[in-house]
Amino acid sequence: MRGTDGGTVRRALDSGDPLPGTSGFAGRLDGRLVRDVLGRRPLFGTPEDWGFAPSAVDAADPTPVPAGHVREPTPDGPADRRVWSLPDPPVATDDDAAVDAVERAVTEAVTAVDDDGLAVAFSGGVDSALVAAGVPDAPCYVAGFPDAGDVAAARDAAEAMDRDLRVVELAHANLERAVPEVVAATGRTDAMSVSIALPLYLVAERAAADGFDRLALGQGADELFGGYAKVVDPAADDRLDATTVRGAVRETLHALPDGIERDTLTLRAAGVDPVVPLLDDHIVEAALGLPDHLLATDDRRKVALRRAAADHLPPAVVDADKKAVQYGSLVSRELDRLARQAGFKRRMDRHVDRYVESLVDG
Structure with missing residues (x-):
């Protein structure tokens, strides 16, 4: 077990x-x-x-x-x-108490992480910053192309938090080499899965080369706390069946096991094991009872988590607005560019998927 x-x-x-x-x-x-x-x-x-x-x-x-x-x-x-289903607790009616419960659970979970052999995947957003705050001696890693938003955000956040940041600077050669390795590890060739896995794989590979065998992630915070744009107005988004923010957040949780499988297989193939403190049971319990306005509003997402982080992180980090890793690292953009350079034009069905498959076959 x-x-x-x-x-x-x-x-x-x-x-x-x-x-x-x-x-x-x-x-x-x-x-x-x-x-x-x-x-x-x-x-x-x-x-x-x-x-x-x-x-x-x-x-x-x-x-x-x-x-x-x-x-x-x-x-x-x-x-x-x-044998188990997620509980459906009553909606919290005391905002301060609900945020306090989130803060206690997050603080306990991230400070309980053993930092022996540990590095942190760090994008400069509130999720990875909270994880990093719990292990102040662990080095932080970010991957991205030179003009990537994640690299700029991570540098700013690391400076504000006085943290050791190691940048894995990406180039086309990195992607071309790593794509077959990611596909072999995960069994997936679709562009979305591969573009998410690639920056994780390359960060983990660098951390393993530096002597670390565990990588802490902020995984799960978006699903639990309303981090996705689609949950803000779910009734208007045909990707969701839910009509409320709270219902949409629970719906996004259904995709979590699949993402965990992809990311865990990716990281293990690179030589590290994942550590995901923001998915601790006590954090899950605190998140499940949050009302809509403490999850996502028109102008702010992960509301309760950001309020809980206010006493632990610099304000600019608390309010950092970052893109998903495949976009923030520019891996998705550059994978598309490589596909087109290889003759897989956008007018073709699944053009990036087909490029990925060509690299594996090659």
Whole structure:
């Protein structure tokens, strides 16, 4: 069992408690595979995961165990059964108390991180800055092309926080080399997945070369606290079924296990293990009860998290408005440029995907 001990998981199974005070867990327990409610650790249905003889499961079908499920052997083969769902607490009515709860949970989680062998993936935004604040001796890393917004933001934030920042400056050669390695690690060739994974892979690779074996991320904050633009007015966004900000935030959480699988496989292939303190159970509990206006408004996202960070980070870092890593690093832009230079024009269907596939085939 990874992430906690077997006794904690057994008690959570017996009680039905989806948030038993861990930062996620996954593994084999009593002859079955178990994955926590948010899928914070990847788990696949391979013989190695089960610990049985190869005939016990289909070795050609290493499908992920769904978040909140157990995978059990049956006479007809492995079967998945849901055992946990995210709680749906009442909406908080006291804004100050709700923000205080977020602040306490975040502070406890980030300061509890062991900094031995640890580096921080640092973009200059509030999420990674909160993680970095909890481990003041850990070096911070950012990847991007020379004119990337993430590099500029990380430099400004590191200076304001008096932190050691190491910049992984990207070039086309980095991407061309790393694309097949990322695809081999994740099994994904779509442009979005690859452009997200590439800067993480290259940061992790550099951190591993510098002697670090763990990389702390701000992963999960956008999903929990309303960091995506689409949650601001979900009724007007056809990507969402929800009609309220709170409902949209819960909907975005459904995509978290898939992103965790991608990022974890990417980082492990580069030689480090991920550390994700902002997905601690106590933070999840504090976030789930937040009302719409403490999540996202027309002019501010992650409202409660930024208010909670106000006493811990410089104001410019608290209010930093950054893009997703694939855009802030300019990897998405430059991957598109490389695709077009290779003859995969934008008028072609899936032109970047096809370029990625050509690099893998080559």
